[in-house]
Amino acid sequence: MAISPMKKLYTVVPKKGSGRLLKALQCAGCVEVISSPFSEHTSVPSALTEKIHKTHFEMEQTERAVQFLMEYNDDTELGFGSSRLSVDDLEAGLDIVASEKVAAVNELQNTLYRLEKENSDLEVEINTLSPFIDTRFPIPAFNTAATSSVCGSFPSNTDYNLLLKELSKLACTVSLIYEDKYSKTVLVTSYKDDTEKVIGLIHSNGFTKTHAKASENEGFARGKIQYLNERLAQNKREIAALKKEASQKSRELLQLKALYGVYASRLERLEARKLASTTESTVVLCGWVPEANTEKICLILDGLECAYSLEDPSEQDNVPVLLINGRLPSVFEPVMTMYSVPLYGTYDPTVIMSFFYILIFGLMFADVGYGALLFFGSLLILKKAKLGYSTKKMLRMFMYCSLSCILCGALFGGYFGDIHNAVATGFLGIETAISPALWFDMINDPIRFFTLSLGIGVLHLVAAMLIKFYILCRDGEVFSAFADVGSWLLLFTGIGVCFINLNTGLIISVSGALALILTQGRHEKNLLLRLAKGVMSLYSIVSYASDLLSYSRILALSLSSAIIAGVVNTLATMSGFSLLGIVLFIIVFTVGHALNIAVNLLGTYVHTSRLQYLEFFGKFFVGGGREFAPFKYSSKYVVLK
Amino acid sequence: MSAGDIFNEIFSGYNIAAFGAVFTALMACIGSAKGVGIVGEAASGVLAEDPSKFGNCLLLQALPGSQGIYGFVAAFFIFTKIRLFQGGVQLDIGQGAYLLACGLPIAFVGFFSAISQGKVAAAGVELIARRDGQVVKAITSSALVETYAILALLVSLLPIIMFNI
Numbered sequence: 001m002a003i004s005p006m007k008k009l010y011t012v013v014p015k016k017g018s019g020r021l022l023k024a025l026q027c028a029g030c031v032e033v034i035s036s037p038f039s040e041h042t043s044v045p046s047a048l049t050e051k052i053h054k055t056h057f058e059m060e061q062t063e064r065a066v067q068f069l070m071e072y073n074d075d076t077e078l079g080f081g082s083s084r085l086s087v088d089d090l091e092a093g094l095d096i097v098a099s100e101k102v103a104a105v106n107e108l109q110n111t112l113y114r115l116e117k118e119n120s121d122l123e124v125e126i127n128t129l130s131p132f133i134d135t136r137f138p139i140p141a142f143n144t145a146a147t148s149s150v151c152g153s154f155p156s157n158t159d160y161n162l163l164l165k166e167l168s169k170l171a172c173t174v175s176l177i178y179e180d181k182y183s184k185t186v187l188v189t190s191y192k193d194d195t196e197k198v199i200g201l202i203h204s205n206g207f208t209k210t211h212a213k214a215s216e217n218e219g220f221a222r223g224k225i226q227y228l229n230e231r232l233a234q235n236k237r238e239i240a241a242l243k244k245e246a247s248q249k250s251r252e253l254l255q256l257k258a259l260y261g262v263y264a265s266r267l268e269r270l271e272a273r274k275l276a277s278t279t280e281s282t283v284v285l286c287g288w289v290p291e292a293n294t295e296k297i298c299l300i301l302d303g304l305e306c307a308y309s310l311e312d313p314s315e316q317d318n319v320p321v322l323l324i325n326g327r328l329p330s331v332f333e334p335v336m337t338m339y340s341v342p343l344y345g346t347y348d349p350t351v352i353m354s355f356f357y358i359l360i361f362g363l364m365f366a367d368v369g370y371g372a373l374l375f376f377g378s379l380l381i382l383k384k385a386k387l388g389y390s391t392k393k394m395l396r397m398f399m400y401c402s403l404s405c406i407l408c409g410a411l412f413g414g415y416f417g418d419i420h421n422a423v424a425t426g427f428l429g430i431e432t433a434i435s436p437a438l439w440f441d442m443i444n445d446p447i448r449f450f451t452l453s454l455g456i457g458v459l460h461l462v463a464a465m466l467i468k469f470y471i472l473c474r475d476g477e478v479f480s481a482f483a484d485v486g487s488w489l490l491l492f493t494g495i496g497v498c499f500i501n502l503n504t505g506l507i508i509s510v511s512g513a514l515a516l517i518l519t520q521g522r523h524e525k526n527l528l529l530r531l532a533k534g535v536m537s538l539y540s541i542v543s544y545a546s547d548l549l550s551y552s553r554i555l556a557l558s559l560s561s562a563i564i565a566g567v568v569n570t571l572a573t574m575s576g577f578s579l580l581g582i583v584l585f586i587i588v589f590t591v592g593h594a595l596n597i598a599v600n601l602l603g604t605y606v607h608t609s610r611l612q613y614l615e616f617f618g619k620f621f622v623g624g625g626r627e628f629a630p631f632k633y634s635s636k637y638v639v640l641k
Numbered sequence: 642m643s644a645g646d647i648f649n650e651i652f653s654g655y656n657i658a659a660f661g662a663v664f665t666a667l668m669a670c671i672g673s674a675k676g677v678g679i680v681g682e683a684a685s686g687v688l689a690e691d692p693s694k695f696g697n698c699l700l701l702q703a704l705p706g707s708q709g710i711y712g713f714v715a716a717f718f719i720f721t722k723i724r725l726f727q728g729g730v731q732l733d734i735g736q737g738a739y740l741l742a743c744g745l746p747i748a749f750v751g752f753f754s755a756i757s758q759g760k761v762a763a764a765g766v767e768l769i770a771r772r773d774g775q776v777v778k779a780i781t782s783s784a785l786v787e788t789y790a791i792l793a794l795l796v797s798l799l800p801i802i803m804f805n806i
Binding site (some may be wrong): 550559 | 703718784791
């Protein structure tokens with residue numbers, strides 16, 4: 001339960017050996033390479049920059065091919081992270097063969113997209129032509145010696161009859177070709193003398209000339225549509241062939257994924273090399289190593305031709321943070337890092353937080369049925385689905401929390417809400433109010449549950465204050481610890497004792513308050529100001545009170561999920577005990593509880609996190625740390641070693 | 642039944658108290674819905690640019706949801722006092738009005754503070770969109786608004802708990 005101490009590594013290696021050194025460090029996977037302090041005075045070799053660009057390009061091409069083939073791959077065996085491959089074997093021979101394959105796949109991909117684009121264009125063209133299928137004149141316009149004709153359409157909101165009336169005054173005819181809900185497609189033929197007027201009139205009435213094109217040579221509309229359809233079919237055949245080829249090629253997916261891994265790892269290495277500084281004949285590399293890994297790194301470096309030193313971080317260093325926690329607490333690390341990574345050298349509260357997280361989560365989602373569903377649901381997904389690292393952590397976290405839900409459900413009598421009573425009354429007609437609660441029934445005694453919620457709040461807040469106390473003592477500020485945290489604890493203890501023995505309680509709390517008044521202004525020189533600041537500090541009691549009351553959300557969330565569950569149960573058992581009743585019961589029960597779980601699980605997750613972030617972390621947490629990002633092999637599609 | 646009887650029937654102590662509970666939950670929940678909505682709109686804009694900020698945005702969006710919960714808690718306490726789930730108790734008009742008045746602090750403070758908190762949280766969403774690692778500050782400033790909702794909850798709850806029929 002801690003933040004791992006870090007050592008700063010400096011190595012100097014002859015230029016020739018730098019490749020081997022980087023490979024060895026990448027293989028070890030426990031060094032974060034940082035920009036060398038001498039990099040201001042040295043420049044990045046241009047060959048290196050070029051190489052980075054080239055590798056980056058190759059990597060992107062490979063990824064494009066991999067993504068494409070993954071759509072055509074029905075073999076799940078080649079899924080995420082299922083294979084471990086050795087980089088050295090891969091680097092040896094893969095490049096040339098596989099990069100040709102990448103090019104072929106991308107070529108295929110391009111052709112496929114081109115054909116698909118062409119087909120959608122063809123379909124549009126066929127659609128615009130189809131109203132004219134029975135016509136035997138060139139589209140969109142044609143002229144004879146005395147007339148000129150144009151095809152087009154009016155939108156449905158044009159007053160067609162009025163327009164016809166107006167057009168009848170001019171020398172023209174309008175023939176309707178096709179009509180649907182949205183528009184009327186027409187052929188307008190006019191004598192050349194009147195053409196200008198006719199065109200002007202129809203355009204002002206919303207006429208648009210058709211986009212369709214068909215000439216006599218193409219066999220008018222019918223002939224052209226036929227031709228287009230043939231091309232469409234031809235393209236579709238080609239697409240089908242290409243897709244077949246793609247799914248055949250997808251057998252080589254693993255190889256391409258490995259190639260991606262090789263490129264990505266090479267890119268990482270080149271980027272690391274870029275961070276190092278190059279002198280005339282040496283390369284200086286600088287990085288962070290977790291203390292636990294120093295021996296391993298020393299062993300590796302001793303085997304290479306290089307000089308190195310390991311130093312403690314200095315005050316100015318921006319040290320990366322690696323959290324070291326046991327199996328259970330480590331799944332709660334993402335909850336904390338979502339808020340912030342603790343600053344190096346401060347305190348990692350993961351263990352204490354995970355205890356409270358599980359406890360509060362259980363109280364907010366207190367139901368044996370829901371807990372069991374959550375447990376087996378998470379377990380099933382963990383076992384069956386191929387998941388990323390962080391999703392797995394999250395599911396494992398829900399699994400631990402679900403155990404607490406089951407426990408709290410048993411304590412406060414939640415079994416899918418009150419399914420026991422609902423079935424007894426609805427199906428068997430027995431008016432009962434048996435409570436299976438081992439401790440007390442949450443719905444019947446909400447005041448007690450409210451007190452319990454606040455009690456958990458007190459524990460949580462006191463834990464936070466004790467952590468602050470510990471941190472201050474650890475950093476040698478024992479007086480501050482007693483003055484800033486101790487006196488508040490004294491004040492609150494006094495308030496607590498008041499409920500048992502008023503006088504003793506008053507004495508204790510007043511002495512706590514006095515301690516605050518005397519110490520809180522100690523950084524002021526002016527005596528009066530010092531006292532005033534001390535008195536002012538008592539105002540903070542408001543913020544403590546608000547923190548405490550915030551825990552009433554435990555009551556609210558668990559009550560709301562229990563009450564909604566109860567409503568679902570009442571609805572489900574409403575139709576009584578019959579065949580139809582049972583069918584309805586199954587449907588309403590499943591849908592209703594599924595919805596309730598979905599809504600309340602999200603609420604519980606968010607509000608449990610919130611209590612940690614605001615009420616708990618607010619007391620002591622120093623964030624703004626940077627996560628340790630070791631230099632290692634890429635593990636995006638395949639795990640390399 | 643005379644008009645006076647109908648009046649007495651409608652404005653019985655029990656009904657007034659129940660109205661108080663409903664009004665409390667109503668106001669606080671509307672406020673929260675508005676607040677969460679304001680943040681949600683801002684968050685969608687940010688998520689369109691950077692989907693990886695979903696976790697932080699979700700957290701900020703959830704903050705103005707507290708007032709609704711507080712209103713619900715206060716309403717529920719009034720319901721328990723008037724024994725809604727056990728068939729109800731007889732209350733005189735004074736007692737009913739007392740319980741109605743108890744709900745008012747969290748009803749109004751909840752409504753307005755949820756909207757204000759929503760605005761602050763939406764600004765916080767903008768903040769985390771522009772700068773990484775600022776989520777703590779965004780959450781803290783938004784949570785300051787909530788302090789007053791909690792104080793109002795306290796003012797609502799204490800007299801309800803103290804109330805004896």
